[in-house]
Amino acid sequence: MISVTGVNKSFGAAHVLKDLSFDIRPGLMTGFVGGNGAGKTTTMRILLGVLTPDSGSIDVDGAPITADYRAGIGYMPEERGLYPKMAVLDQLVYLGRLHGMGGAAAKARGLEMLERLGLAERAGSRLEELSLGNQQRAQIAAALVHEPVALVLDEPFSGLDPNAVATTLQVLRETADTGVPVLFSSHQLDVVERLCDELVILADGRVRAAGTRAQLLAAHAEPEWELVADTDTGWVRGMQGVEVLAFDGGRARFRAVDEAAAQSVLGEAVTRGGVRRFGPVPRTLHEIFTEVTR
């Protein structure tokens, strides 16, 4: 497990990471979300050792991270980093060899990654000849070629079409399943919601929420309820322990102080007749994100 503990980082007068702590667990996909300038890239650069924190520590399984471990991380930097004029497979072989692989092994592994990412037929093309989405796939292959000990990917899904997102996700999931910790940042909350096991939500350089989606839902989103009836539901406004959030004739969406208050709305609705639907409304990650970063 990679643990980030109490990390602070300033650039001049700007304090951009504030006592940042979170874990990246082996075998899981951890989504790192936050608005522009929240501090995701800075955190990833600190994980990789490209930047040094002003205070705090990065540990792996309880011991300070080593240069060897960092060298084994598969990193997809925000600024990308492959050579536009070099053939895709040649770059993968080059990177594999930089990580100490033999030429034949690097070539075999590079081809395998391109195959799995649906890019095998472009192995001989120069990077600049590929579409942006395919360049992105090549970048992902580059992060994976040396059988990384951990993956740190800055916006790996940006610019990918839904099929490419699905293919990439499968490859990352298979990598995580081998016990590798995977951290990826994203602005696309719908993608993150679908893909990750754990989430770290960052705002203004602070961790605002962290945990599984279920934990975040339980901890941060007050349940909301919906009643749909054949007749006007305006009476819900008068119920005790209930706050109506939206009302539209036969439909009322409301918060209740507890389950009993919500059930009393159902009881009342039944006596009035014609209940079409009643129950908690599933909350989205988007709502939690808005709530915790407010």
Ligand SMILES: Nc1ncnc2c1ncn2[C@@H]1O[C@H](COP(=O)(O)OP(=O)(O)OP(=O)(O)O)[C@@H](O)[C@H]1O
């Ligand atoms: N080298 C630097 N010098 C000065 N300020 C920097 C530097 N790098 C980052 N910052 C500032 O630190 C803050 C966090 O930036 P960072 O790139 O980590 O955010 P981010 O969450 O990755 O944002 P985005 O989603 O827009 O990529 C921003 O205000 C940014 O301007």
